[in-house]
Amino acid sequence: MQPFCAAADWGTSSFRIWLISEDGRAVAERRSDEGMTHAAKAGFAHVLEAHLGALDAPKNLPVVICGMAGSRQGWQEARYLTVPAALSEIVERAVAVEGLDRDVRILPGFAQRDPSHPDVMRGEETQLLGSFTGRRLSGLACMPGTHSKWVSVEDRCVTGFSTFMTGELFSLITRHSILRHAVGQAENCRADSKDFLSGVAEAHADPATISQLLFTIRAGQLLYGREATSSFERLSGLLIGSEIAAGLSQFSAGRPIHLIASGKLFALYRSAFQALGHEIVAIDADEAVLTGLLAGARRYWPSNHHADYGQLKA
Amino acid sequence: MQPFCAAADWGTSSFRIWLISEDGRAVAERRSDEGMTHAAKAGFAHVLEAHLGALDAPKNLPVVICGMAGSRQGWQEARYLTVPAALSEIVERAVAVEGLDRDVRILPGFAQRDPSHPDVMRGEETQLLGSFTGRRLSGLACMPGTHSKWVSVEDRCVTGFSTFMTGELFSLITRHSILRHAVGQAENCRADSKDFLSGVAEAHADPATISQLLFTIRAGQLLYGREATSSFERLSGLLIGSEIAAGLSQFSAGRPIHLIASGKLFALYRSAFQALGHEIVAIDADEAVLTGLLAGARRYWPSNHHADYGQLKA
Incomplete structure (x- = not known):
């Protein structure tokens, strides 16, 4: 099955990329430690193309990315959305990386511009986008990690968050x-x-x-x-x-x-x-980030648009 | 004026030594970063003698030491006193370093042997000994540092403490x-x-x-x-x-x-x-540790015992 797009979660110290099929499933995956810190030296395009090449991805397969690649020290800045902000804004406000043959979009993170409690996230917003979907509209999210995020979501809007x-x-x-x-x-x-x-x-x-x-x-x-x-x-x-x-x-x-x-x-x-x-509601973070990235991809690249991938690649 | 004894505060990463006069004043001082970590490799006796030599100290001048030199990884273990313990116990329970020509005593630290709140100190106990003296019998002590100690002292007895x-x-x-x-x-x-x-x-x-x-x-x-x-x-x-x-x-x-x-x-x-x-009662930590070390020295070496230092040295 031909992939519909590629999706990447590009953190400070880790990189993950998936090829996504038309029906939204991850059909191939690669992980490495070529995070932003590494890529800032090696070159983001170089790292991305190497992984896409290894996955035998079509040359014009579009890519949607979340995480630190969109930071000021990253590939191309996707400016923070200020909370309170609707999760749907993440998709609306992505930036396209300039000067590439390939269509690459980077999703923005969130900033809490409260002088008494400033905070930022990049990457977790996409997990939230993928988590609070369907009939799940509101709740408190705990997202453990290097910098754990606790996030208040109301009616698919992030109203505030804290990093630990x-x-x-x-x-x-x-x-x-x-x-x-x-x-x-x-x-x-x-x-x-x-x-x-x-x-x-x-x-x-x-x-x-x-x-x-x-x-x-x-x-x-x-x-x-x-x-x-x-x-x-x-x-x-x-x-x-x-x-x-x-x-x-x-x-x-x-x-x-x-x-x-x-x-x-x-x-x-x-x-x-x-x-x-x-009691907790369990959400798999890997599935959540993929769902969030896919929400962007579906918007940017309606699937029928890419019916000729196989042809282009050949 | 001939020194009465030498006194050293030997921490993990720092070393300080003073020559003390008969009237209890520090008449010379040296500081270095030859703490326990360094001395465990270089040799404690070697480090001590080098500093005493540089201070032109008499060959048989006795030395009283507090701090990590008395830990299990230090020069010679001065086993922890278990709290609650009277501050006077610190002086009573010092250990003499074996196998030396010079008389060297190391003061023990405190241990709180409470399985739900175990804690230890080495060095601060001597500051407490030097602080809670005269008419000052009781109080709460805050001792900031790498590992800050908060100590409850009642009637010159340490009843409990916490390290931050x-x-x-x-x-x-x-x-x-x-x-x-x-x-x-x-x-x-x-x-x-x-x-x-x-x-x-x-x-x-x-x-x-x-x-x-x-x-x-x-x-x-x-x-x-x-x-x-x-x-x-x-x-x-x-x-x-x-x-x-x-x-x-x-x-x-x-x-x-x-x-x-x-x-x-x-x-x-x-x-x-x-x-x-x-409100706080201000106590200088340097003066406190010197006063504490001196309390030990006065006990071990009644001053008249050392009237012939100059002679021995010559």
């Missing part, structure tokens, strides 16, 4: 802080681990003391010989628990919580929410 | 996180800066959201072009404000707060406490 540096702090602490001695070579946190769940509960109960709770990991190693895996799981639990406490305190409680995540992070956050007594 | 990783997080964030772009080359925070003080107030008002407040620094740079100095000062204020909020919430309010610090950190924390409406 959970994933980045986790990485900094395990690699560079005194706690690196305690976590050692551990690198897997089990979602049902006792240490993870007690970390979640403790930090959720007293999130203000997070930097003190973190030090208990060091002290626990020194005084009680706590093992690396246990320390690693406790660290993960403490950071996630404090994020959930702060996120729930900022956004009105009682609304359905949509957990938009994949893989290990999905499992950890779901386990944490469940342990804290919160 | 404020200084280390500041260092990690400015050097390794996404915020390093926002703080740029800035390296000075003015204690009266508007950005510092608003950071203190915001984090103190909502310490649970610290990782979200941190990200506003990045967003403020992207959306409002916030300058490096402003970002640096805001970062400092946010971390200190959240520490103060958590510290005060954990330790009973209403007790006098003793700020034991020196230099820039003293100025920043004093300014933060004042802005938040808390």
Whole structure:
């Protein structure tokens, strides 16, 4: 089956691209670590064409992109939309990359231009676009990651959001802080681990003391010989628990919580929410971003327009 | 005037030594970055003797040491005293370094052996010993640093304490996180800066959201072009404000707060406490540690015992 378009999620340190069929399915995929940081040196067009070539994509297959490729330091700036903003605006306000033979569109991110609470996102807006669709109009979204986003969506409009540096702090602490001695070579946190769940509960109960709770990991190693895996799981639990406490305190409680995540992070956050007594609506982040990108593609390139791809390619 | 003894504060990454006169004054001083991490490779005795030699100290001048030199990874372990513990115990339970011609004593630190709140300190206990003396018997101590300590002292007994990783997080964030772009080359925070003080107030008002407040620094740079100095000062204020909020919430309010610090950190924390409406008792950390070390020296080496130093040296 000929692809209808390509869709890419181009982050700071990661790159993913899919070929999408006419019926909206991903029929081929490539992932790499050629994120914005890499591509800013290697050349965005060069990286993109190399992957499209490896996927044997037609030369004029159009591409829709979300993420950091649209930042000021990226390929071509897709200026932030200011919230409150309708999710549909993301599609309307994409920019076309100039000077290419190929039709490449980059979706914009969101900015919260509130001097007392400025915030930005790039990439997550497309997951939201793909999540709040059909009969799902409103809710609170929790999007874990390097910079976790908590987003309030009302009637398909983003009304406000907050970023928590959970994933980045986790990485900094395990690699560079005194706690690196305690976590050692551990690198897997089990979602049902006792240490993870007690970390979640403790930090959720007293999130203000997070930097003190973190030090208990060091002290626990020194005084009680706590093992690396246990320390690693406790660290993960403490950071996630404090994020959930702060996120729930900022956004009105009682609304359905949509957990938009994949893989290990999905499992950890779901386990944490469940342990804290919160039901979640589970949304796969990979599916969500693809659905969001496809919404753009359908708009820019009505499918019948591309009936001659095979011919062009040959 | 002949020195009575030498006194050293031997931290993880810093080393300070003073020669102390009979009347308890520091008559000479050296500082270096030959902390435990360095000395564990170079040899503790070697580092110590080099500094004593440079100070022209008598060959048999005794030395009292506090800090990480007494840790398990240090020179010779001075096992933690378990709190609650009287400050006087620090002097009683010092260890003599074995196998030396010189009389060298290392003071022990404190451990809080509470599985739900384990904690440790090495070095700060000697500052406490030097601070809670004379008519000062009780109070809450705030000791800012890489790992800030908040300590409850009652009748010269440490009843409990908490460590906050404020200084280390500041260092990690400015050097390794996404915020390093926002703080740029800035390296000075003015204690009266508007950005510092608003950071203190915001984090103190909502310490649970610290990782979200941190990200506003990045967003403020992207959306409002916030300058490096402003970002640096805001970062400092946010971390200190959240520490103060958590510290005060954990330790009973209403007790006098003793700020034991020196230099820039003293100025920043004093300014933060004042802005938040808390009076403090100011104690110079350098004087405090010297007073604490001297308390040990007076006990181990009654002064008349060393009347023949000049003679021995000659």
